[in-house]
Amino acid sequence: MDLGLADQSVLLVGASRGIGLAGAKAFAAEGCRTALMARDAEGLRSAAREAGAALAVAGDATREEDAARAVRETLERLGRIDVLVNLVGGSRGDPGIAAPDSDWDAVLASNLRAAVRMTRLVEPGMRERGSGAIINVSSIFGREWGGAVSYNAAKAALIAYTKSCARDLAPAGVRVNSVAPGSVLFPGGSWDRRRRADPEGIDGFVKRELPLGRFGRPEEVAAAIVFLASPRASLITGACLSVDGGQSRSLF
Ligand SMILES: NC(=O)c1ccc[n+]([C@@H]2O[C@H](COP(=O)([O-])OP(=O)(O)OC[C@H]3O[C@@H](n4cnc5c(N)ncnc54)[C@H](OP(=O)(O)O)[C@@H]3O)[C@@H](O)[C@H]2O)c1
Known part of the structure; x- marks a missing residue:
């Protein structure tokens, strides 16, 4: 099925391995031009080669100046950003409710605030053009209890943030959705x-x-991301799609 994504410009933040790398390849297979961001320059270079990306920006999305540089360089190289995929995340073990502030700061910075910052930088261009799609990668542990306490809370916040963005940006023709993967091995x-x-x-x-x-396999989550980014998902905004092989217990 042609998803209608040919010639779209896609920025994937957190894309040198796993779901992000699979997403980069899937967008490329649909005829998109992609820009990838991750911290480790060497891993990123090799991922960019593997995925046929137009641009690789080494940087830390939890840092304002790196995030701004990634958007600036992507706009310089690709001209516009039609699709933004926020993949930065992960947890820091599970110290439970005893987790110190430093854990909370790190987990919220990567799982929530990186996406908030990237969205703030990218959405004005989408709004101006009257089109665009943003996909935030949450987790089944953003939809129901499970995982480390701070990760659970941060991923739930990302789903809530996605809904707010969707409501805010819908009149401008920009769709915002999240996916909630289950356990993915690579x-x-x-x-x-x-x-x-x-x-x-x-x-x-x-x-x-x-x-x-x-x-799950990264490609199986990537397929959902690419679909949500495409015009085939034109009525879907504010949704959170579980891609978990039935792992989660949530009814919603
Ligand atoms: N794998 C799973 O089972 C699973 C399940 C549910 C949800 N998820 C979510 O899916 C997303 C992707 O996870 P994954 O397991 O596929 O990959 P991952 O191993 O978490 O790698 C994520 C990617 O993001 C980059 N990255 C991490 N921190 C970054 C930062 N601060 N700035 C820029 N790039 C950064 C990493 O490269 P560098 O380290 O070089 O920066 C890597 O390319 C995460 O949000 C994760 O929470 C994963």
Whole structure:
């Protein structure tokens, strides 16, 4: 199916591996031009090559000046940003409610505030053109209880923020949605590390928690992101789409 995305310019923030890298490849396969951002320059360069990206911007999206530079360089190279995908996130172990402020600051900075900042930088251009799509990558643990306390709260906040943006930007023709992945495995990712550390424990987790009997693949989440970015999803805004193989227990 042609998704109608050809020639669109896409900025993916947090895209040197996993879901972001799969997303970059999926957008490229639809004929989009992509710009990728991540902190580690070497990993990013190799990801950009693999995904045929037009631009790679090494920088930290939790830092105002890096975020602004990523948007500036993308606009210089691609001319406009039609689609923004916010993927920066992750947790810091699980110290529960005893988590210190430093943990909360780091988790909120990456899972929530990076997306807030990137959106603030990109949406004026979309608003001016009267079109655009923003996709925020949350988690099933933004929709229901689970995961580290701070991660759970930050991902829920990202879903709430997505809804506010969607309501605000709808009159300007800009759609804003989130996706909520379940557990996604890829080499070098967090589940890969946990599986290496405790193969039997993770086998048990798969049997107990993953109804399909397997982890998700980055490409399966990327497919949902690309669909939500496309004109095929023209009536979908403010939604949070679970991509979890039935892992979550939420009814909504
Ligand atoms: N994997 C899962 O099971 C799963 C499940 C639910 C939700 N998610 C969410 O999906 C998103 C992607 O996760 P993932 O597991 O596919 O990949 P990941 O291993 O979390 O990598 C994320 C990407 O973001 C970059 N990144 C991290 N912090 C950054 C920062 N401050 N500024 C710029 N780039 C940054 C990383 O590269 P550098 O380290 O080089 O910066 C990497 O390219 C995250 O928000 C995660 O919470 C993942």
